Amino acid sequence: MTAAATDRLLDLFHGVRLTPTQRRIAHCLVQHAATVPYLSAAEVAELAGVSQPSVTRFAVALGHDGYPALRRRVRELTGAAPAEPTAGDNELQRAVRAEIGNLDRLAGQLADRDRIARAGALLAASRPLPVLGLRAAAPLAAYFAYFAAKVHPDVRVLDTGGSLLTDRLEQAAAAGADALLAFVLPRYPRETLDALHAARDAGLRVVAITDSPVSPATDHAELVLPAAVGTDLVFDLHTAPMTLAMVVLQAICDAAPTDTQARLEAFEASAARRQLFIG
Incomplete structure (x- = not known):
């Protein structure tokens, strides 16, 4: 995800007072922005280590009707598609390539x-x-x-x-x-x-x-x-x-x-x- 897309995603949280649990979900959205738009609320909850209702409440706190609406908004902001692993990569190579993306x-x-x-x-x-x-x-x-x-x-x-x-x-x-x-x-x-x-x-x-x-x-x-x-x-x-x-x-x-x-x-x-x- 580009820096511009990250900034657009962070704008979702600007001015919103997040609880510690909601901060964890927001952090998860930023860290996994390429895949989150294609995950269910339960899958996001598992990634963030919170309950599924917490994900729904988080979406509402950001002004959305529920998680599906937030997911559509994140998809619009990031323009992300699920990342395809390089053919033949093992899990160690994927970890290193993810670090290249972080850099x-x-x-x-x-x-x-x-x-x-x-x-x-x-x-x-x-x-x-x-x-x-x-x-x-x-x-x-x-x-x-x-x-x-x-x-x-x-x-x-x-x-x-x-x-x-x-x-x-x-x-x-x-x-x-x-x-x-x-x-x-x-x-x-x-x-x-x-x-x-x-x-x-x-x-x-x-x-x-x-x-x-x-x-x-x-x-x-x-x-x-x-x-x-x-x-x-x-x-x-x-x-x-x-x-x-x-x-x-x-x-x-x-x-x-x-x-x-x-x-x-x-x-x-x-x-x-x-x-x-x-x-």
Whole structure:
């Protein structure tokens, strides 16, 4: 599905206050937009992990007479036909091809450079820069922070939950932080959303990398940067969110090019002096 079709689909939900269950259904529509227009309410309910009556109530909440009317509307908005698998593909190949599709949709979204530039400027100016990622999102937070530390003087990874997490958020704010980068990925840990609430209470502006424009992160973030998660294997694939993380880091570099260059040169000099690398 093209970025334009995604935008048209998201317009269905604009201005509608969705319950958590309805948000799950909306997320399902976005994630499976190519096939949803051809599925029954029961099949959508199974995909979203909700009851069939919940799908019907969701359709009514969006102003439709029922699910069949919503399905017709989604079909009109997306112009989608069921995707045909490449002849001979096995399930592993299909999973990889689905990731290629996720990256292609991300590329389309990046045509709007203003949002990425705004995120980069906000995060580059935060001293320190806290980076939140719990459970499945923790490796992405660590990966981002490893490279961000080469161009930012104080990156703080928050990858452990519990009562100390709020302490660390408040400490970062007290030290001068005014922004937080958060990775919010399915299955959306409750403690992650609690941390986002605490971050806002501490005065931090939240930039969220998440899997969907209708994820629970949207209730807490000033800027939401979506990148779809692959769901065709036993465990999720995070190819697009990781790519988006590096795009955000590029935007941070672009927001402070002089400081970035100076810090990179200092790191290279230190690495050469210590003979860190063999190549």
